[in-house]
Amino acid sequence: MLKLLTLSVISASLALAINLDSKDKTVLEYETKRFSALAKKNRFDLKNVEIIKTQPISKEWKSYLFKIQFERGNGLETFSEVILSNGEFIAPDLINAKSGRAVGKNISVDLDESYYNDANLLYGSKDSKHKLVIFSDPVCPFCMSFVPKLIDDLKNQNDIALYFYHFPLTQIHPSAPAIIKASLALEHIDKKYAKEIYQAKLNPKERDEQKVIDEINKKLGTKLTLKDINTKEIKERLARDMEKSSDALINSTPSIFFDGKKDATRVKYKDYLK
Secondary structure (H helix, E strand, O other), X not given: OOOOOOHHHHHHHHHOOOOOOHHHHHHHHHHHHHHXXXXXXXXXXXXXXXXXXXXXXXXXXXXXXXXXXXXXXXXXXXXXXXXXXXXXXXXXXXXXXXXXXXXXXXXXXXXXXXXXXXXXXXXXXXXXXXXXXXXXXXXXXXXXXXXXXXXXXXOOOOOEEEEEXXXXXXXXXXXXXXXXXXXXXXHOOOOHHHHHHHHOOOOOOOOOHHXXXXXXXXXXXXXXXXXXXXXXXXXXXXXXXXXXXXXXXXXXXXEEEEOOEEOOOOOHHHHHOO
């Protein structure tokens, strides 16, 4: 039977994390009812609706960053949504009449020190002055063009550390988890494979791990086996990356954070290259 959280329970939990004014509570009530109806229609269990962060964009309007959690066959899933409201009206975004730019989507969580984990450090040093964190999928079309260039830019930089988190978009790229595990196995041999995996143009739709490995071996000249990519260490690393991605409310790739702040332009780091 569908189990829905009541607004009172959600509001009580939120009171501990963020102070809500009357307008905020109106927005929270709207989103809770909307996602409750969506959950009922699609027959999954809504577990949580939270306002993670608010950000003023004018005297009357705010951006709201929501964290939504629901449970279905594959377990607990987390995603984020941004909406705008003045307490009376709600909109997916607003356009600045002078600049012509959307103003509502530039809101995100900030990364804490836990994201600067040695296991995720690809290039640079934990003592580097600046830190760039990327969340990426190896068969995401934009990632495939962006990541190799990013690695080339940063692999010899002493002042910028590159931390790499794998975030497979499994619903549209079912081969991504196997490719990521293969990449992790190969990076133990040579870091060059972190880049080459993205250049291999692998099939994003393959579900058979053996066929995924066969394609990688053929294109990269490697000799990976199923055993190589399914070690306890590699499985735990991928699980941690996905958990940290969920905590950061990542829902698209590539997502870039520079010194803890999300960089929607993805190129801020270039101002610090030497």
